[in-house]
Amino acid sequence: MASRITQSLTFHQSPGSFIFDRSQWPDSDDTTRAERIPPVVTAEILNRNVHIVSSYRLCKAILTCNETSGAREAEPSSGDARLDGQKLPPDTFTAGPAYEQLMAAFFPPPDILLQDGKSHHESKNKWKTSFAGLIENCIPHVEILTRQALNLQIGPFPRDRPFDLYEALKDFAWDLLLGVFLGLRRDTNKKNFGEIVSRQEDLLRGQFSLFPVALSVPFWSSARSRGLKAVRNLGPAMRKHLNHQWERSQQPSESGQSCPFAHGIKAGSSGLSEEEIVSHTRLFTSSIANKALASLLTAYFMNMFLWRDSEHQHDEGSLASLVASQADPDTRHSMLSSILLETARLSPPVVGVMRRSMETVKLEQDMAPDESSSHTIPAGHDAWLYFVAANRDPSVFKDPGEFRWDRFMSGETSQDLGLAFGAGCKTCLGADLTHQICITVMHTLLDCGLKIEGRVEEAGVKQWLGWDRSPSPEAMARDLKQLPCQKPRRPVMVTLCRNSME
């Protein structure tokens, strides 16, 4: 019992070093230790039998086994996941039962995240259709929000003093999510804006509290109980703001800056019920979406402004100035995109996802030391797919732990992109939107002639970014917080200044 609790706490503290400490690899070649995390490690976490999968191909086989199961198009193939791309039988691994304990109370139905099979397939199609025009409509809005954030006195980026990069980008990510999905602004809707943020943060704290009891007595309530109260309050708040947005959009003077789903809530035109729109807007504006976006933007900003390749240590050697100096807009865009994809591969905001095995399955391990070995996951056990290691799998990525900004430039050989947004039928619904948001923010910053200055000193942060590939799981555990999303443990202080080249 004590060991189970210890394992849960140690995992919660640092999944990376938890896995590394259970590594069975012979410790022969020290320089490649961190690149050789074993493909599967077993543990008991949160009273569950867990198989933590770090092989890219095994993760992908598990994620894609349900790709067509909702539509019932696929015939079951071989029972093994192998290097040669054979698929697992559909429905071998499901998400709902794995997430149930941690999420169901906080993201009650109808919520796509917990759905599998046919109902998931139907919801996903409806949401994909609703998201189709979203990017096009909201990107001009993202540019306006970015300019506002850079100019506002009360905005997240102070001009006159150093600030904590992650905290500023977390505030900014709230501006973006609440601006895009609820039409709320921190300056003109201060009270409502603050209320949503604080309830969403309560919800996430409740969800991640390792104290799985809802207890409320006078003067004290557990994080879980506060989280559950936030869920109850957020529903009506979402409904109120969506309705308000719809009413505003009916006024002729209003431009297209309202929430994309507000129309559907009244007109029923989207094919989505009011209940679905409310429940999903709670998910799209959640603290986990906020933290994931802030995490990605932090790593992206650091790579763009603070990274120097060994030959260009001076200021003009930043990727931001290299991109800004490109005359051709397509080249600029392709560079920004490649840098973002490489950032997401090395520094995935969400460390991984959970699945439950519905039948006993034998996975063929595709990595040394023993090529012929296999790993069995019994029915009812969990597979936790650890993206951080899978995205640095040396059998898939050349120089896996190294930040190579041009890795995904168009024209390069077709490459696996990494698993930061999942894969298969449960791939993140917000992935394209997130990509476009990050690129638009960066374009806007460069257009405004602004840059970020600062230094990254901590070894674990440099390894997280792939700047320093000498492996030290201890430094990563010390310098990086991994849950619920990855970020530096201590502030990285930076300043925002005008580019002298302008």
Ligand code: HEM
């Ligand atoms: C950097 C930001 C983000 C990251 C890293 C991220 C990551 C992920 C991952 C890994 C999954 C897969 C879950 C699984 O397979 O079990 C997922 C699912 C999902 N994400 Fe995101 N996400 C991000 C932002 C967003 C945003 C902004 C939205 C809202 C627009 C969003 C909406 C969703 C939804 C609805 C799902 C469930 C999809 C399904 O079950 O079919 N995500 N996300």
